[in-house]
Amino acid sequence: EFKDADYDAGWIEFSHTVTDFEKNRYGNMHGGAIAAILDTSIGLAAFELGTGNASPTMDIQINYIRGVHVGEELTIRAEVVSAGKHSAVLRSVMIGSGEIKAMATATNRIYSSTKPGTLPFVGK
Numbered sequence: 835e836f837k838d839a840d841y842d843a844g845w846i847e848f849s850h851t852v853t854d855f856e857k858n859r860y861g862n863m864h865g866g867a868i869a870a871i872l873d874t875s876i877g878l879a880a881f882e883l884g885t886g887n888a889s890p891t892m893d894i895q896i897n898y899i900r901g902v903h904v905g906e907e908l909t910i911r912a913e914v915v916s917a918g919k920h921s922a923v924l925r926s927v928m929i930g931s932g933e934i935k936a937m938a939t940a941t942n943r944i945y946s947s948t949k950p951g952t953l954p955f956v957g958k
Contacts, residue, residue, distance in 0.1 A: 844914035863902035872938040875912035876924045880942040894940040906930045
């Protein structure tokens with residue numbers, strides 16, 4: 835569940851409380867759940883570039899810095915670093931308890947010439 839969302843062209847910020855469902859066998863937030871939230875935030879920031887189209891992640895680098903615990907309130911902020919006609923570079927930071935817990939950088943594909951909700955490679 836993402837809440838308290840705020841956004842504008844090229845950035846988004848929201849909060850999330852870590853649940854039992856997201857924990858690994860050691861009681862910390864699973865790395866895959868962290869990756870999914872960071873990737874989602876990056877995709878939403880790319881969408882806010884204003885094209886109204888899909889913006890799939892082409893590659894992503896995640897740095898797991900500190901453990902994230904069940905019940906912890908996280909703030910996630912993603913922003914566009916650079917955008918071109920066909921791709922954008924983005925970054926996202928996950929903060930909890932006043933510390934950076936994880937961060938990601940990614941390259942996303944920008945489909946600026948397609949209709950909203952369609953991808954040019956579907957059906958080819």
